[in-house]
Amino acid sequence: MKNKLRLLILIPFLFLGIQLNGQDISTQKKPKKLEVLTQDAVLKTDRITITLGADGKFKSLTTSNGNEILNSRNTKGFFLDLPKRGKVDFTSVYQKDDNFVFVTEDKQFYATFSIQAKPTYVAFTLKDFYGDLPVGSTLECMIASNEKMKGLSYDYAGIEKSVGPKMNFHIAIEHLWERYKGNSLGGFIYYYNSSPEAEDESIIRAWGEENIPHPVVEGEWNYERAKKWLADWQVMFADQSVMYIAPQVIDELPFYEKYFEMTGVTTINLFTNIWHGGFWPRDKPNWAVDGIFGNQEKLRKFSLEQREKGRSVNLHYVSGGIGVNDPLYVKPNLSEDLASWVDGTLEESLFEESNVIYFKPKESWYKLPKDFTTKKQLVGFLSEPSRPFMKFDYVKIDNELIKVSKVEAGENGTWKFYIKNRKAKNTVKRNHTKGAVVKGMVLPYNVVYIPENNSELFKTVAINYASLLNDCQISNTSFDGAEIHDYDGKWGFRKFAQIVYENLDHPVVTRTSYGKEPDSGFIEYRLNQTKKFLTSPVGDHNHARASLRLERKSRTHKSELRGASNLLAAHFMLSTQAAYNGRNFSVLRPDPMFGITLEDLDAYGRSEELLKLLPKWKDVSRKLTQNQREKMLSTHQRYKGRLASEIGYELRETDTEYLIYPIQMMAQSKEAIKEDLKKDPPIQLFHMKQEDGMFTPKANLFFGETKFMSNKYEAQAPQFIIRVMMGEGELVHPMLQVGKSKLIVKARLQLKNNETQYVEYRGGEKAKVYDKNWNLKEEVNAKVKGNFLAKKGENIVMLLSKNHSNVKAELLLFTEGEPIKVSKSAALVW
Incomplete structure (x- = not known):
């Protein structure tokens, strides 16, 4: 009830039209009774000692063993960056009570800091600022060192601008000209990064003791409580495997249960249209529950039921917008709090x-x-x-x-x-x-x-979003559309995300449309000990996650017909997750963030095979040695910022061990396929695309055409998948010739002018024929003529048929190397 009550109380205040004045020099009090520093100020922690001179400059920075590590030439100390004037130094420092007051040479600007040496860090807290700051000004501090020193901004007011070596710490405190609109003045900690453990200790202590955003907890927030929160967070998110679903009505939810169990996921993701009723808010507040649930009570019921089963619910949320027909803030009157x-x-x-x-x-x-x-x-x-x-x-x-x-x-x-x-x-x-x-x-x-960044409406939207997450125990904060709050700089979104964070009462993971966590709050993401929970290579939603795609036109290349999901591609994605020791063995539709419908699961012929890969690869990942991971990672490369490889890995198993087979598609020379490479540069790579999911290497050819294809492994009988493209007539007894030997598939395919089909041979005396979405049509005999082998090196390859068809095809011709072996009884890594 606490969160609901807050929502009810805040809304009426919006109609009072409260407007806080911005910066006004006449309302400011210039610091008085300042004491001149008669000697250097020495700030000593257990790890470093900082010496500050009377000119406001940093004179010395030593470690506990007395080593001087200050890089004086590159250290700028405190300064202002003013529009048109540029850099303006603070040239003197005074004391007032227990604070330090930095003053510019022209005596126009006074920055009052509390600077306190704590056991593991030095805390710089801006207590007051005097001066008529132009719009767009920043108060900055830059300290350079010869060893690893780092810093952390308290909150949304500051943003780290450090570039280059990590020992250069540079922070900017923004929007100080709006400091009288209820905004934080900001501050930062500065600490010695002697080890990951030492860094974590510094951050966690500061989190418990300084004015750094933290969630809502019972009792006092302090160092011990911060450690407990962190431990709870780590338990909650040890496994972050997600199934993205798209039920069309609430009554479909029970039918997903078998798939949740099949995949072993710990999280269920609902896109905005499922829980809210649309992507952007239009005629309801953006935190309002509608969609298949109709109201918040039904969403809460589903979420709590999943909690009892060891799962949580994620909601995709579009950050903080106000719909054009919003009943509270637009109709009948446009709120004065809109940006x-x-x-x-x-x-x-x-x-x-x-x-x-x-x-x-x-x-x-x-x-x-x-x-x-x-x-x-x-x-x-x-x-x-x-x-x-x-x-x-x-x-x-x-x-x-x-x-x-x-x-x-x-x-x-x-x-x-x-x-x-x-x-x-x-x-x-x-x-x-x-x-x-x-x-x-x-x-x-x-x-x-959007709500104005300093308005009560801004706070209300953020708090009511947090209240929804609390009430329904949602396990993530999603900030898609984070950039909408940046109309006056990225400071706006930092502030919005921080308010949400400060009103949460349970651990969450987070993601933004910037592809990373917010730069304010969410301290869990700054700690070395939690990075092992965040190693999943998810630069976008199709990084190392399996996707279920039916055959359809591409989202990005409208004229191209993309094939249905290929299991070898799914193995590649999940093996990549395992190689990175990720915690995110997930499945979704390839369109970013969208869910899988029951209709999709029924239409795709290999749904259960695909879904059952998730828990198997997860189990393998928990047992891989570091050497095995590195061996898998060594095959990876980058294509347009995304992971790709010439080698995929396929998981097989015996009663006692997992076998991870390297799979290599036999490839053509770049010269031979230069036209294909122009149209589809990663055509010979396992890779992933933002809108279209996961892909295997392939060769484009027509039946009757000859290709020269290279095998990197030892001589062996190759395996293949033929995607038979659209056409008319029949394809009778498709066959693959390698050198002088042939493998004949005893099947007759009726070609179709609006969909494709598959022929798959994985060894032995049988082959399988599938429709466009991998539904099995028939299992047929496969007959070998000659010694069906792909020699190591270049091979002459032809696709043929008994009736001399010339239909177009995509050929996946592959061989395999020696497997990586993982005992099923091996100790768990996590």
């Missing part, structure tokens, strides 16, 4: 027939846009250049939204917005009188509003 990029008043009344909005900006320094299409331009009062997906061509007057086509300077500091259409986004058209408040609105992707 804008410029504000002012109407210079002339606006009527039915008006074509131009005459606008007087509140401040003369606001930036007039060149247009509404130019990328990376400063607009209005925003402090960072605009991004292409941020749409600024909307003006709000009273409760009407007006789309404008262009803007230009008018007379006496006015602007002229040219109207494109009235009553945009279903608002109501009306006349507006001179003096009415005007705002230029921000609509990311032209689909949602």
Whole structure:
């Protein structure tokens, strides 16, 4: 009830229109009674000693054994970075009570820090800042050393800018000109990174003792409680295997249970349309549960039932947007807390027939846009250049939204917005009188509003999202669309994510549309001891995760018909997870984040084979030695930032051991396939694609065509999969000739003009014929003529048929090496 009550209390405050003033020099108090430093300030921890001179510069940095490690030449200390002026140093430091006050030479800016030496780190906490900071300014600190020193920002106010060697620590505290809008002033810790264990100790102690974001817990948050939280987190996420599902109605959920058990997953993922009823919010708050559940109570029931079975539920969430028909903040009145990029008043009344909005900006320094299409331009009062997906061509007057086509300077500091259409986004058209408040609105992707970063609405959206996660015990925080909060810089999303984190009452994993954890909060991700839980190579959703794809047109190459999921490709993905010692043996649709329907599972003929691979590969991974992992990893390469390989691994087993066979597709020379390589560069690699999932190497050819293909392993009978492409007529007795020997498949395939078929030979005297989605059509005899072997090195290969068909095909011709052997009784690594 605690989380529900918070939601009910916060919403009414939004309608009070509370507006906090920003920076105003007249309201600030310049520090007085400052004491001149008469001697150097020495800050001594158990591991390092920092000496600070009266000029505000770092004079010395020594380790506990007395070694001087400060790189004085590259150390800049504290400074400001001001628009137009650039770097402005603090040239003196004073003491006031127990604090240090850094002052610029012109006495315009005063930064007051508490600097405290703790046993394992030094804490720098910004307590006050005096000065009229221009929009876009940053307060920064840069310390260079000759050994591994590191730092950690407290919260969203600061962002680490360190580049190059890890011993250079550089932090920037942003948006200080908005410090009087309820924002944190920020701070950071600085520590000696002598070992992973020492680093973790420093971070965990600071997490328990400093003003670093932490979740909600019963009792006092301190070092011991932080350690317990971390231990609980590690137990919760020792195994992060996920099945992404897409039930169409709530009554389908029980039918997934057998698949959950089959895969051994610990997490069930629901995409936004399943639990919310759409991707972007439109006519309901973005934390509202709808979709197949209809209400939050039913989602909670499902989630808690899964908890009892040792599983948790993940929700895909699109970060913090406000729907254009939101019933709380848009209808009937547009909230004053929605994000804008410029504000002012109407210079002339606006009527039915008006074509131009005459606008007087509140401040003369606001930036007039060149247009509404130019990328990376400063607009209005925003402090960072605009991004292409941020749409600024909307003006709000009273409760009407007006789309404008262009803007230009008018007379006496006015602007002229040219109207494109009235009553945009279903608002109501009306006349507006001179003096009415005007705002230029921000609509990311032209689909949602967003809350202003310093508003009560901003907090409410974040807290209500956290309340949903708490109430339903959801095990992740997803921040897809994180970038929508960055209309005034990435500081916006950091703040949003931190508020969510500070209101969680249970451990979660997290992911953002930036492909990494948020840069504020989520301290679990900063620790070395948790990195073993996060080693899964998931740069995107198809990295090292198996996917179930039916034959269909490609999402990215619309004219290409992508084949249904291939089990050899699934083995490659899962073997990659195992090689990295990952914890994420998962299955999904290849479209990022989308789930598998029951219809998909029924339509794909090898669903159970595919799903049962997950727990087997997971078990293997938990028993692999480091040498075995390294052997597998040595075959990997990168293609466009994603993992790829000429070698795949296929898992087989006996009663006592697992056998991991290296599989190599017989390949052609690059010169021979240069046209194929232009169209499909990774054609001879196991690889993965963002929208289309997992792929095996292949050769494109026609029946009747000859290819020269190389075998890297010892001479052996090759195995093959032929994807018979679309055509007319019959394919009678397809055969593969290698050298002078043949393997004849005694099958007759009726060719189809809208789908493909498969012929698979895995040794022995039988072959199998499958339809487009790997449903078994028949098992047939396979007859060998001659000594059916692929010699080591180059082989002459032909696809033939009894009726001399010339249908196009994709050939997967492969041999295998010696297996990696793993005893089933081997000790578990995790």
